[in-house]
Amino acid sequence: MTIQKITLYCLASVFILFTTSCSNDDNDYQKAEEDILQKNITSLYGSLEALQLPLENDLNNIPSDPKNPLTPEKVALGKLLFHETGLALNPIKEIGTNTYSCASCHHSAAGFQSGNLQGIGEGGFGYGTKGETRHMSIDYLETDLDVQPIKSPSILNTAYQKVMLWNGQFGGTAENTGTESNWTPNTPKERNNLGFEGIEIQAIAGLGVHRLLIDIDFLENNGYKIMFDAAFPDTEESNRYSTINAGLAIAAYERIVLASKAPFQEWLRGDKNALSSNELKGANLFFGKAECYQCHSGPGLNKTGFYAIGMKDLDQNSSHILIDEATKKRKRRVYRKN
Ligand code: HEC
Ligand code: HEC
Numbered sequence: 001m002t003i004q005k006i007t008l009y010c011l012a013s014v015f016i017l018f019t020t021s022c023s024n025d026d027n028d029y030q031k032a033e034e035d036i037l038q039k040n041i042t043s044l045y046g047s048l049e050a051l052q053l054p055l056e057n058d059l060n061n062i063p064s065d066p067k068n069p070l071t072p073e074k075v076a077l078g079k080l081l082f083h084e085t086g087l088a089l090n091p092i093k094e095i096g097t098n099t100y101s102c103a104s105c106h107h108s109a110a111g112f113q114s115g116n117l118q119g120i121g122e123g124g125f126g127y128g129t130k131g132e133t134r135h136m137s138i139d140y141l142e143t144d145l146d147v148q149p150i151k152s153p154s155i156l157n158t159a160y161q162k163v164m165l166w167n168g169q170f171g172g173t174a175e176n177t178g179t180e181s182n183w184t185p186n187t188p189k190e191r192n193n194l195g196f197e198g199i200e201i202q203a204i205a206g207l208g209v210h211r212l213l214i215d216i217d218f219l220e221n222n223g224y225k226i227m228f229d230a231a232f233p234d235t236e237e238s239n240r241y242s243t244i245n246a247g248l249a250i251a252a253y254e255r256i257v258l259a260s261k262a263p264f265q266e267w268l269r270g271d272k273n274a275l276s277s278n279e280l281k282g283a284n285l286f287f288g289k290a291e292c293y294q295c296h297s298g299p300g301l302n303k304t305g306f307y308a309i310g311m312k313d314l315d316q317n318s319s320h321i322l323i324d325e326a327t328k329k330r331k332r333r334v335y336r337k338n
Contacts, residue, residue: 034272055258059075077252105120119151120147172191174197219241263279264279
């Protein structure tokens with residue numbers, strides 16, 4: 001054996017010794033962090049199961065609106081409608097026809113948020129891999145864009161929320177009971193009178209707000225009619241192909257969009273390798289010393305109370321912000337009821 005070889009063997013065995021002892025330390029550390037996490041969660045919620053999200057096909061255990069029961073047929077229809085640029089039939093400018101959908105501002109690849117600070121519906125052009133290169137089309141004036149003054153929130157886990165939007169304005173139940181006098185006629189909020197939960201009302205109202213239209217010819221020519229028939233067999237045919245049913249289907253789809261495959265959820269379901277030691281450390285801060293759980297709780301890691309936490313609107317001076325919706329002059333538009 002040459003000197004070099006011996007040195008190499010020595011080095012190699014030192015390396016192996018070093019790494020094995022290191023990974024033993026890692027394992028001990030990991031195990032200790034896991035035990036703390038288990039203890040923290042159990043003492044807060046009674047069990048690990050209490051924070052588990054149902055899987056997307058477990059329709060009986062996903063929170064739903066009793067007035068909009070989840071069925072596989074409804075979810076399948078809603079999934080297509082949510083992404084369907086063919087519904088972009090009520091644009092301010094003709095050239096915008098078929099160029100946007102709910103997914104323009106809620107991209108799956110961007111965690112169902114906008115890939116930009118400000119999502120653009122009508123008037124947006126381009127896409128990128130997660131919406132990051134969607135920008136204002138040169139054919140549009142800022143005042144004609146469909147944009148809002150805050151970043152699109154994610155639709156992920158919205159099943160765990162009864163009222164929708166930053167100000168909670170959508171939803172005809174729960175926290176909004178007793179606010180009927182604010183459901184101003186001829187505004188999207190009027191839809192709360194339908195009595196559905198927030199996610200349903202948002203979808204129904206959102207179709208109108210975002211210039212989408214349920215057109216019977218479009219449905220007929222693109223295989224959608226048969227999907228409405230399967231999703232809404234109990235609605236009379238004369239009412240079946242409506243904005244309300246389209247919204248109910250979209251809401252059913254949004255409810256199954258859950259973070260149930262997140263590493264944290266895999267860990268809760270018993271996969272002890274799902275979380276890295278840094279992630280475990282973070283989880284222990286979250287459910288321990290940092291007390292994030294005070295406001296981020298339950299399977300959705302949320303709470304539906306309202307808190308003043310000092311967040312500002314988007315910075316209007318930033319070059320990434322297209323327009324301040326609050327002050328822009330809006331074109332007068334006819335609010336559609338169906
Ligand atoms: C122009 C971009 C844009 C389009 C298009 C759009 N959204 Fe949104 N969405 C937003 C923004 C911005 C908000 C937050 C508004 C607020 O809170 O005032 C929002 C809020 C929501 C929420 C509430 C989430 C929460 O946590 O409160 C849901 C649900 C939602 N949108 C679903 C939809 C659906 C369904 C469609 C299609 C019918 C749609 N969005 C189309 C930008 C968009
Ligand atoms: C006092 C209540 C409160 C506490 C405590 C709190 N949060 Fe939040 N958190 C909020 C609110 C309210 C929002 C939504 C802010 C908004 O969108 O304007 C939020 C938003 C977030 C978001 C963004 C979620 C999204 O969908 O974009 C993350 C991430 C977050 N919090 C993490 C944490 C962490 C980590 C801690 C602990 C260190 C924590 N929060 C403690 C109230 C709280």
